[in-house]
Amino acid sequence: MSLASVMAPVPVPTPSPGRVAPPVPRADPSPALREEPRVAKMVVEDLSAWYGRRKVLHGVSLPFVKDAVTAIIGPSGCGKSTLIRCLNRMHEIQPGAAQSGRVLLDGRDIHGGHLDPIELRRRVGMVFQKPNPFPTMSVRDNVLAGWRLTGTRPKDPDAVVEDALRRAALWVEVKDRLKAPGGSLSGGQAQRLCIARALAVAPEVLLMDEPCSALDPIATARIEELIHELAPTVTIVIVTHNMQQAARVSAYTAFLYMGELVEFAETAGLFTRPADPRTEDYITGRFG
Amino acid sequence: MDAWLYPPPPQRTVSPRLRWRRLADRLFRGAVVASVVVVLAPLAAVLATVIAKGAPALDLAFLTHLPKPVGETGGGVGHAILGTLFLALGGLGIAVPVGVPAGVFLASDRMPRLAGVVRMCADVLAGVPSIVVGLFAYTLLVMPFRQFSALSGAFALAVIMLPTIVRTTEEVVRLVPPTLTEAALALGAPRWRAMLGVVLPSAGKGVAAGIIAAFSRGAGETAPLMFTAFGSQFLSWNLLQPIAALPLVLFNYAVSPYEDWHAQAWAAALVLVVLVLVANLVARYATARRSA
């Protein structure tokens, strides 16, 4: 799989020394692409997070480039999941959870009061580690759950269902059993149903928290393919403990270690020329 | 030039829809909190009334003396307090030897089908109305002897207590890590010795808590005693004679037309509440410590 296809829609920025610097990936600037500047869909600035007294993130700063895939890797317990849960304010709903720093969506602080968290979560969708379709709803209702739960309905529900299921590469498999209960699908199908459910409300960002860790290799390959297909239209942030997966699906990779951002770079660069010795240790399998 | 160009932020529109959803959420939470308050209000009201009305009539004489005939003031419920303890402990004496082994059986996971039936029976037995249990004890132990008796009362309470003991024992024995049993078995101990010497002692606190909870449940029961223990004006330790019980005295005094009996009913209620709630809290404390 060529990384170029992933990289294509993402022009390269000029680093700015003045800002509270989100580390900027290095790449060779090509004059042709400079006209279309790269855009950060989301940015975290100096983000720290706690569970009770335990500090799990230490001042992380990081951009998430619009309509590209960013992978977050690191050994378990490094704060990967906490980081993405801060992006849609799911972190704070847990008892004892706290955070400091800023998270920007389209340049505006998501805690800024202009955006209700329930609106935010509609714009920033999420897929979880374990497939969690709603067992009491049909496949169709699962796709529409984002609408149903919030008491709204799309203009053309059938079109929304078909579109979301097609984008989640599940349509062909389930189009004849949309009425079947959501719990009747296999693990890989259930996870794609969860992706379809997240896509059905047209999110701008899709967070994926180790979406393949509970799946077999074939289902995993299916989901990775799907991520490629989605990337041009949705900003994707994927947490994974699997470095090969990060290398396969992402344009950018952030390496988190013990709650700190060790390195953030274009994926190709990070895996071939890691700047930090800890990154090198990790990707060469010396720990983790 | 700023490296991170942001698209213009979308116009903030607080839709009425969102406002309504937030309001519905707040109303729901409010309703839920209110329901807890409404639910707990009777607890406060009942306890407050029992203390306020019971305390003035409560003194040492009330706790130790026998009742006086109607018209005479004074008198106590000493016989009924002892009677209730006698009946409840007697009930435990019958229920524990059946309930604890039955609970161990359910936890042992041998013969799962029979265990399922027994578990269901225990659950259903817990739901049998206490008045029906009294009737059962009557037909079994009163009719043949043509005599109300402490024995039949204790038996009725035992039936009431049995499900609590069975299910608590099962629960706490299940919490004992299987490695403990395996360790004992590996040392060559027979299964029964592993159970009696290792499993039951480590679950002992929990089993005791279940027994105390059953005591608390049984001590407050009235209906099953109405035509078994029946009640008595005297202190009697004869198993085959009627015996007084605090809830019975309370009931009879409450539905009587005499004012001073009403006052005594409240005092009896205070004694009963203290007895039952203290036992309940002790049981709860023991379980809380175990799981902590």
Place this chain on the structure above:
Amino acid sequence: MGRRSSSSPSDAAFHATLVLAGLGVATVLAGVAWEVLDLAGPAMQKGGLSFLTGTTWDPVAGEFGALPALYGTLLTSAIALLVAVPLGIGSAVFLSEIASSRVAAVAGVLVDLLAAIPSVIYGLWGLFVLAPLLRQHVQPAVQSVLGDVPLFAGPPLGVGYGTAGLLLAIMVIPVVTSVSREVLKAVPDTQREAACALGATPFEVIRGTVFPYARSGLVGAVVLGLGRALGETMAVTMVIGNRYEISASLFAPGYTLAAVIANEFAEAFSPEYLSALGGLAVVLLGSTLVLNAAARLLVRGVRHGGG
């Protein structure tokens, strides 16, 4: 398996003791059913269906019709459920979904204490506190507005169906709450997270995913509460008013199955009379057995994975 075959005789004896105890529990339940049926046999044979539909209860004339008591039991239980279900499930939602763990622990203990207070003490309180309160303040107020409605007709006595129903509600609530709370706890957090991440408010999360997932268990909790309400004796006996009639008014005095047994059993002077009371007990036992068995199955269903 191998272990069992190699077990010693002492092991076999020990296991046999345990099985015997287990069978003992089953025997007790069977014994209850058998004895009560045996007692009621003559009355049921003689009366047949008219035992259930008759409205006269005259022990002296030997006429036994259970309908007024059955009606009273059903009406008071219905009132109790009407009050207890929303409050009980609401409290369970508070304890499992809204409250912090510390608040939930304290409030949970208090709700359980509500269940620990003996029935006769609720009866005492109902008779001397709740009934006078309803008689003096609530019933006249209701009648001044809705006096023409048959549901609220008759002199305000304080005791009657409505008072018994309210008192029953207080006693049923802890059952509904503690079972519902257990059932709600069995709903996996991943379900809540999924809904929350779709932009649902906490209310929408609970209504849209938690309740549907727990539905059968919540029904089980209500059924269990109904079983408790039907069989509850002492408190009802003290505030129902003990009048063997069928009245449409909630303020009217009436009777229930359990209350009739409690009041009359010790004084039943003839075998027919005893047998008729046994008949009431059969109705009571039959309905509570079915309800409890059904409720347990429903609640277990949720614990073993949704539906």
